[in-house]
Amino acid sequence: MRHALLIAAKDLRERSRDRSVLLYALLLPLGLTLLLNLVLGGVTDPRPFRYAVVDDDRGPVAAAFADALRGAQDGGAVEVRPAGSADEARRLVDAGDVAAAFLLPAGLSPDLAAGRAAAVEVVGDVDAPLGTRVAASIARSFTDRLTSVRVAVEAARRGGSSVDPAELARLVAAEPDPLPVVEDPAPRRELDPTTYYAAGMAVFFLFFSVQFGVTSLLDERRDGTLARLLAAPLRPSSILVGKLLTSCAIGLVSMGVLVVATSLAIGAHWGPPVGVALLVVSGVLAATGLVAVVASVARTAEQASGWQAVLAVALGALGGTFIPIAQVGGPLAAVSLASPHRWFLAGLADLAADGVAGVWPSVTALLVFALAGFGVAGALTRRAVRW
Amino acid sequence: MTALVIAGGNLKRVLRDRTGLFFLFVLPLLMVFVLGLAFGGTSAPKLGVVAGGEHLLSELRAADLAVTEYEDETALRAAVERGELGAGLVASPGELRVVARQDNTGQQVRLAASDVLARESARLAAARFTARQTGVDEDAALALVDSSRVPVVEVRVTTSGEAAFPADVGPFDLTASAQLLLFVFLTTLTSSVALVETRRLGVSRRMLSTPAGTGAIVVGEGLGRVAVALLQGAVVVTGSSLLFGVRWGDPLGAGALLLAFAFVAGGAGMLLGSVTRTEQQAGGLGLALGMLTAALGGCMVPLELFGDAMRTASLFTPHAWANQGFTELARHGGLLDVLPEVGVLAGFAVVLYALGAWRLRRALTA
Numbered sequence: 122m123r124h125a126l127l128i129a130a131k132d133l134r135e136r137s138r139d140r141s142v143l144l145y146a147l148l149l150p151l152g153l154t155l156l157l158n159l160v161l162g163g164v165t166d167p168r169p170f171r172y173a174v175v176d177d178d179r180g181p182v183a184a185a186f187a188d189a190l191r192g193a194q195d196g197g198a199v200e201v202r203p204a205g206s207a208d209e210a211r212r213l214v215d216a217g218d219v220a221a222a223f224l225l226p227a228g229l230s231p232d233l234a235a236g237r238a239a240a241v242e243v244v245g246d247v248d249a250p251l252g253t254r255v256a257a258s259i260a261r262s263f264t265d266r267l268t269s270v271r272v273a274v275e276a277a278r279r280g281g282s283s284v285d286p287a288e289l290a291r292l293v294a295a296e297p298d299p300l301p302v303v304e305d306p307a308p309r310r311e312l313d314p315t316t317y318y319a320a321g322m323a324v325f326f327l328f329f330s331v332q333f334g335v336t337s338l339l340d341e342r343r344d345g346t347l348a349r350l351l352a353a354p355l356r357p358s359s360i361l362v363g364k365l366l367t368s369c370a371i372g373l374v375s376m377g378v379l380v381v382a383t384s385l386a387i388g389a390h391w392g393p394p395v396g397v398a399l400l401v402v403s404g405v406l407a408a409t410g411l412v413a414v415v416a417s418v419a420r421t422a423e424q425a426s427g428w429q430a431v432l433a434v435a436l437g438a439l440g441g442t443f444i445p446i447a448q449v450g451g452p453l454a455a456v457s458l459a460s461p462h463r464w465f466l467a468g469l470a471d472l473a474a475d476g477v478a479g480v481w482p483s484v485t486a487l488l489v490f491a492l493a494g495f496g497v498a499g500a501l502t503r504r505a506v507r508w
Numbered sequence: 509m510t511a512l513v514i515a516g517g518n519l520k521r522v523l524r525d526r527t528g529l530f531f532l533f534v535l536p537l538l539m540v541f542v543l544g545l546a547f548g549g550t551s552a553p554k555l556g557v558v559a560g561g562e563h564l565l566s567e568l569r570a571a572d573l574a575v576t577e578y579e580d581e582t583a584l585r586a587a588v589e590r591g592e593l594g595a596g597l598v599a600s601p602g603e604l605r606v607v608a609r610q611d612n613t614g615q616q617v618r619l620a621a622s623d624v625l626a627r628e629s630a631r632l633a634a635a636r637f638t639a640r641q642t643g644v645d646e647d648a649a650l651a652l653v654d655s656s657r658v659p660v661v662e663v664r665v666t667t668s669g670e671a672a673f674p675a676d677v678g679p680f681d682l683t684a685s686a687q688l689l690l691f692v693f694l695t696t697l698t699s700s701v702a703l704v705e706t707r708r709l710g711v712s713r714r715m716l717s718t719p720a721g722t723g724a725i726v727v728g729e730g731l732g733r734v735a736v737a738l739l740q741g742a743v744v745v746t747g748s749s750l751l752f753g754v755r756w757g758d759p760l761g762a763g764a765l766l767l768a769f770a771f772v773a774g775g776a777g778m779l780l781g782s783v784t785r786t787e788q789q790a791g792g793l794g795l796a797l798g799m800l801t802a803a804l805g806g807c808m809v810p811l812e813l814f815g816d817a818m819r820t821a822s823l824f825t826p827h828a829w830a831n832q833g834f835t836e837l838a839r840h841g842g843l844l845d846v847l848p849e850v851g852v853l854a855g856f857a858v859v860l861y862a863l864g865a866w867r868l869r870r871a872l873t874a
Contacts, residue, residue: 144792152796160803160818169612198615214668233661240662247667251553254572254620257665261623264661269630273637275656280642280649293637300629302604302622307596309609310589427527434531438539443808453545454592467590474589 124355128363129334133370136333146330146375150322151382157318158387169197170252173204173213173222180230182267186223186241189263199255214244220252221245223260233267270294310474312466316390319383321442323376324465327408328433330375332426334368335361335413338502339422361502365409365495372405396472396480400465403487407461410494411436417501436460461490511728514715518732519739521702532736536691536744537751543683544752553617556584556596564599567624573617581607588614595621604629684754685834688744689769689827690807694798696737696773703729703781703868704790712872722872726865729781734774741766757837761846765833768853772826775860782867801825826856 136142174190176183190201202219204210210222224242232239241260245253273293274286282289312320338361341347350360380397383389391397412429419425437443440462457463468483522528552574557565558581568575576593578584584596588607594617595608604625608614631653639649706712706729715725745766748754756762780797784790802808804818805827814822822828833849 141788144788149792149796153799156796156800157803157808160800161809170616193619196610196612196615196618198612198619211668238660238662240664243663243665245665245667251616251620253665253667254553255616257663258571258620258623260663262626264663265623265627265630268658268660269634271658271660272630272653272656273634275658276634276638276649276652277641279656280638280644280652282638282641284641289641292641293634296633296637298629298633300602300604300632302606302625302629304618305598305605305607307585307588307607307609307614309591309611310586311591424527427525431527431530434535435538438535438542453542470590 122359122362124359125362125366128350128360129366129370132334132337132363132367136367136371139333142330142333142371145326145333146371147378150326150375150379154319154322154379154383154389155387157322158315161314161318169200170221170249170255171219172199172201172252172256173210173219174201175204175207175210175222175224177207177227178225178229179227182230182233183225186225186263189259190223193259199259211244214246217246217248219246220249221256223256236271308474310470312470312473313390315383315387316469317466319379319387319389320391320466320469321437321462323379323383324404324408324440324462325433325437325442327372327376327404328412328429328437328462331368331372331405331408331412332416332429333371334366335364335409335416335498336422336425336429337367338364338416339419339425343422358499358503361413361499365413368409368412369405372408373401376401376405390473392469392472393477396477397469399477399480399484400468400472400487403484403491404461404465406491407464407487407494410491410498411461412494413498414494414501417498437462439463441466458486461487464490510719510721510724511731514725514728515731515735518702518729519735522699522736532695532740533743533747536687536740537747539687539691540684540744540748540754541752543687544754553594553620554592555617555621556587556593558584558596558598560597560599564624564628567628568597568621571621571624573621573624593617597621597625684744684748684752685756685838686807686810686831688741688748688766689805689830690798690802691744692737692741692769693773693776693801693827694795695740696733696770696777697780697794697798698791699733699736700777700781700784700794701787701790703733703778704784704787707781707871708787716872722869725872726778726868729868730774730778730861730864733777733781734770737770737773737777738767741770755838757834757840758842760843761833761837761841764843764850765830765837765846765853768850768857769826769830771857772853772860775857775864778864778868779860782864782871801827804828806831826853829853829856 172190174187176187193199194201204213204222207222207224210219210224213219214222222244224244226240226242229239229241241264243253243257243260245256270290270293274289277284277289278286284292311317338347341350341360347360351357380391380401384391411432415429415432416425419428437460439457440460441457442462464483464486468480468487471479471483522532552572554574554576555568556576556578557568558578560568560575560577565575565577578587578596581598584593584598585607587593588596588609591609591613595606595614598605598607606618606621606625608618631650634653635646635649638644638652639646642649644652712725716722745756745762749756776797777794780790780794784793804822805811805825806814806822807827811819811822811828811831829849829852833846833853836845836849
C-alpha cells in the first residue's frame with residue numbers, strides 16, 4: 122500500500138502541473154454549467170394555459186361553468202380571462218394570446234332547461250394542441266355532469282322502472298358519487314434545471330478527468346518506465362492501485378470543487394452534504410473502474426483516450442447528462458439503467474426528495490459498476506504484465 | 509488546385525481516425541434517434557394507469573392520451589415523481605385516484621384526463637342507480653346506460669389559425685435538424701485541433717517552403733473544415749432519413765441551408781484553429797463554444813420556449829438562423845422561403861472566413 126501511495130503521490134504532483142487536467146476537471150464543466158444555466162436555466166415548467174371565456178348566455182348554466190373554471194384554475198396550471206365577444210376571443214386565439222376560448226352561446230340556459238340540444242364551443246389555437254385538448258376536457262367534464270342525470274333517468278326508464286321521470290331525476294341527483302375522483306399530490310422527484318445542469322456536467326466530465334490517472338499506465342509502458350517499476354522491489358499490483366488512487370483523487374477534487382463552486386455561483390441545490398458525499402465517492406469509484414477497463418484493453422494512450430471519450434459521451438448521453446432521458450420512458454429509460462450517469466443523477470433527485478436514506482439504491486448501483494470495473498481491469502492488467 | 513489537395517488531405521486525416529468516426533457519424537445519428545423518441549412529435553399527455561379496466565383504458569386512449577399500464581402503485585408513483593409520466597391514475601372499486609405533481613405539467617395532464625374520468629364516474633353512478641331501480645344486474649345496467657341516448661350538451665371543438673406545422677411532421681423531423689447543426693458546428697470546431705497540430709508539427713512551415721502560396725494554404729485549410737462539415741451533414745441527413753424516416757423538407761432549401769451552415773462552421777473552425785496555441789486549448793474551447801452556441805441557438809431547447817431577451821441573444825448564433833430555416837422547410841417552405849436565413853448564414857460565413865484567413869495568414873507567416 123505504501124508503494125501504491127508513493128506512486129499516486131508522484132502522479133498527482135505531475136498531474137497538478139498538467140493544464141489539460143485543469144481544463145477537463147474544472148474549467149470545462151464549470152464553464153459549460155454556467156453557460157447552460159444562463160441559456161436554459163429559465164426554461165422550466167411549461168407556462169400555464171391561458172384561456173378566454175365569452176359569456177353570451179348570462180344564465181345559471183354560465184354561472185355554473187364559471188364555477189367549474191374557477192376550480193380548474195386552482196392549481197395554477199390554467200388562467201382564464203373574460204372576453205367581450207366571440208370575435209374578440211377568436212382574435213385572441215389567432216394572436217396566440219390565449220390557447221383556446223370557451224364560447225357559451227346565448228340561450229344556453231333556457232335550451233338546457235327545456236331539454237333541447239345545446240352546444241358549448243371551444244375554439245383552440247391550432248398550434249396549441251395540448252392547450253386545446255385541456256380546454257375541451259374542462260368543457261366536457263362540465264357538460265357531462267349536466268347530462269349524467271338525464272342518462273341515468275333514461276337508462277332506468279328503459280330498464281323498466283315505472284317511477285315518474287321527474288321523481289327519478291330527483292333520486293339520481295341525491296345519489297352519492299360512486300366513483301369520486303380524488304387528487305393525490307405527488308412530490309417532484311426531479312432536480313431543478315440549475316442543479317440538473319451542474320450535476321450533469323460534473324458527472325459527464327468526471328469520466329474525462331479520472332482518465333488522467335489510470336491511462337498514465339500506458340504512458341509508463343510507452344516510455345519504458347513501467348518495465349523499470351516492475352523490476353523494482355514492489356508488488357506489481359501496487360502500480361495499478363497507485364494509478365487508480367490517482368484517478369480517484371483527481372475525480373474527488375474535481376467533483377468537490379464543482380459542487381461548492383456551482384452552489385455558490387449559481388445556487389445549485391445539491392442537497393444534504395452527507396448524501397452528496399456518498400454519491401460523489403461512489404460515482405468517482407464507478408467512473409474510475411469503467412475507465413480503468415478501457416485503459417487495460419487499449420494498446421496505446423491515444424487509443425485509450427479515444428475509446429474513453431466514446432464511452433464517456435455514450436454513457437453520458439444515455440444517462441441523461443444533457444437531457445433528462447428517464448422522462449422518455451419505455452425501452453430507452455430501461456437502457457439508461459446501464460449508465461452510471463443516470464444513477465448519479467437519480468440519486469441526487471432521490472436525495473432531494475427523501476433525504477440521505479434515498480441515496481442507497483444509487484450508491485449501491487454505482488459501487489457495483491466500480492467493483493465490476495476494478496475486477497475486470499485488475500484481471501486484464503495482470504495478464505498484460507504477467508504478474 | 510493546391511488548395512484542394514490540402515483540403516483533401518484534411519478530409520483524409522479526419523476519416524482515418526476511427527474513434528473520430530464515432531463522433532462524426534454514429535453519435536449524431538444516435539442523438540437524433542434518442543431525442544426523436546424523447547421529445548419528437550407526440551405532445552400527447554403521458555398518463556400511467558393501475559387497474560384501469562378495459563372500458564376506461566380504451567376511453568382514455570380514445571381521448572388522445574398516451575396511456576401506459578402499470579403493475580402496482582409504487583412503480584406508478586415513482587414514475588410520476590421522476591417526471592416520466594405527466595400524471596397517474598389508480599382505479600379501485602371505490603374511487604379514481606389521480607396521482608399528479610403540483611406543477612403545471614402534472615396539473616395540465618390531470619385536467620386533460622378529467623373529462624374521461626368524470627364521464628366514467630357518471631356512467632357507473634347511472635348504472636348503479638339503474639340496477640337498484642329496476643332490479644337488473646350491474647352488467648345489464650351498464651349496457652342500458654351505454655346505449656341510452658339523451659340530448660346532450662355538445663362540446664364543439666374547432667381550431668383557429670394556420671397550423672405552424674403540418675400534421676405530417678414526423679417525431680424526428682425537428683430534433684434531427686437541431687442535432688445536425690449542433691454536431692456539425694461542434695465537430696468542425698473541435699477539428700480545429702488538427703489545424704493547431706499542423707502548425708505545431710511544422711507541416712505548415714514545410715508547406716510554405718513549397719511553391720504553394722499562403723493564400724492556397726489558407727483556402728485549403730478552410731475548405732478542409734468545410735468538407736468535413738459537408739460530409740458529416742450529408743451522412744446524417746441520408747442516414748436519418750433512411751433509418752428514422754426524417755423528412756428534411758425541400759431538398760434545394762435543405763441543401764442551401766446545410767451548405768451555408770457548413771461554411772459558417774468551417775470559418776469558425778479555421779478561426780479557432782488560428783487563434784489558439786495548443787491542441788488542448790483548441791479542443792476545450794471548441795467543445796465549450798460548440799455547446800454554448802448550440803444551446804443559445806435553440807438546438808437543445810426549442811427557440812419558442814426562450815424568453816424575449818434570450819430569443820434576441822440567440823440571433824447572434826448561426827444555429828438560430830439555420831434552425832429557423834429548417835422550421836420553415838418543415839412547414840413545407842421551399843428554397844425561396846429560406847433565402848433570408850441562407851443570406852444571414854452567408855454573412856456569418858464571410859465574416860468568420862475573413863477573420864480566420866487573416867489570423868491564419870498571420871500565424872503562418874509571423
